[in-house]
Amino acid sequence: MRTKYIPVLILLAVLSIVAFALPNRASGVEYFLRADTVVVNLPGGVNVTMWGFALENAFGETSGTVICPGPELVVPSGDNVLTIHLDNNLPEVTSIVIPGLTATMTPVRRPDGRVRSFTHETPSGNTEAVDYTWNNVEPGTYIYQTGTHPGKQVQMGLYGVVRKSFSEDGSGGEVYENVDYDSQKVIFFSEIDPVIHEAVANEEYGTGLTVTSPIGYKAKYFLINGKVYENGDPALPIGGVGQTILLRFVNAGLKTHSPMVNGLETLVVAEDGKPYKYPEKRFSMTLPAMKTKDVLIAPSTAGTYVLYDRRLYLTNSGSAPGGMYLKLSVND
């Protein structure tokens, strides 16, 4: 009798191997990120210590460049699962969360019971990758950010964008079902209060130290895509006349910003990765802290269009012009 079951057992064994293999195939897209320190140069010879992410090919490598905001993490249309393998070269523990995407969260508490990290931590100098996985990535624009001591670590620069389109077709596609675009750009707003960064760099941040918390937060630098505006900055090519251009607005700063594009109106199609049932045509908008908004523009004339923050954060530590201006170029 037993021999009769051998083929069945073999079949079961094969199936279990397939079953094991399947999660790997469905594990979709994975990224190796290294959290590390970087010094950012700002106008006027100001150097600010920031914490950012570098994209690596494998755990333990250090060939990538640490940037802030971190690398754009693209989830292909066909994939539902995103995995980040984290290598932590910062002086303290960190973690990664993505507001708006579901994940199994395992918060870590301090001895007094307060939450230190929203989910499992990656220790400083970890010797093997700590994985963060999201199994149900819907199309949209999201922010990945540190889930540890966010009052300090978000300001230090641990954030980046996750984006996924409903469908892709060359440089275009559908950002959401039936919401078409021909080209796309992420427009990432962030801020720097150099006092906090200097305190962290000098280990003078924390209870009983020079800077105890972000309570006295006063941003002096206002950045788009990791850069403050300076006279003579080149324009960012975003597409051509007759195209529908998707701008994915993201705000990782602590303040609300109000992006406006001089000479154009925008069609707001989604916020926080959730498509609007009725898109809104607007010339103004608010982009609160940690908000994402997807907007479409369709310029009918070639040229340079200036995007700016109507909250008027348009200086670099008090010198103008600066801050959140960004030239966008539209070709014929």
Add this chain to the structure above:
Amino acid sequence: MKTDIFKIMAIASTFAMMLFAPWLVADAKINGLMGTSFNLTARTGTIYTGEGNIIHVWGYTAGPKMQYPGPTLILMQGMPVTINFTNNLPVATSIVFPGMDVTATGGTTGLLTNEAAPGGVDEVTYTFTPTRPGTFIYYSGTDMDLQVEMGLVGAIIVRPMGFDHMMPETWRAYGHDDSLYDHEYLILETEMDHRIHSLVKQGKYNEARAIDYFPVYWFINGRNAPDTMLNDFHPLFPTQPYGGMVMMHPGDNVLLRIINAGRDLHPFHTHGNNFEIIARDAILLESVPGVSGADLKVSDFTTSVSPGGTEDAIFHWTGHGLGWDMYGHSPEDPPEMGEDPNDHGKPFPVIIPEQQDLTFGDMYSGSPFLGVAGDLPPGHPGLNEAAGFFYMWHSHNEKEMVNNDIFPGGLMTMLVVLPHSVPIEH
């Protein structure tokens, strides 16, 4: 009846200045410049704040004197507009018109648009055709963090096709009947940090912009409360021509054109009832554009308009839900125009105390009933002779209801509901 309105307009009796302003004229329309061609100049000047301070301001004007905010431009949908712009400021400046497709000629090329040089030496011409009706904004497109703060802002109203000021049945904000109104009011919100203005007056532009921004004045139509409750073109405010007093009769639809010309969010809050937001940035909130009407309108009692943006809202008030007859009717009395039938003839829920047991606020008419002026003790100023109902409208960021730390003031005005016997002039 007009004398009644004079008295009503003196409602802000809690603010003593009003007592000395008996020459007020009721005015319930949005004043501005109508036409298709405008000559605007940017000028320096001063404004008065609600507690009596004087602030150095830059503003747009069509006349010899600076004004704040700039003239409200009242345009017709589809009619091309030309604005000839000169600059009497000490620095280059310009105008941008969000939502309009603008051609700029003359002057010099700036970051956003063509700029006029200081000293009136050149002229920039901005032309555009407003293709859709609604509420718009204009402001400086030069060195905006300084110049918008200094006061270079203004409102634009585009009348829809078929609008005729002489025919109230055509008073729509948009093409659709969902935007019909009986009275319209402008609520243009701004804020100021007066330290910046002092430094600019001394020519210290770079010091001015390096200040940690901390506004202490908040404005409706360029005035702080209580001055918001005085009428348009009041002689006490030669550079602040626009008031912010809202008047209506029960049952009327009041169109609020709310503009955030400042940089901060100002949660504008109405007492008395919710309003319905029917448009944002001059786009009717509708599921099928041009067809469905404002079926996506939003009912709310507080709205924070995006900086640089506009909202249109309809406010309606009948006294619904009061639970007593606001006219003091008996059940057999005929109803008033616009009266909510649910409460007709219902008695006032408390026994009104004898005169000697009351303290009299300056605004008390002598009775709790609309349009019923009761007995008042000798010496009472009698400021509410028409016996209207008053509701405070203000920024729900309560900090913004002061003038440099002095309450009441700031981004605040009053709605007065008047009995139908008192006409509201347009």
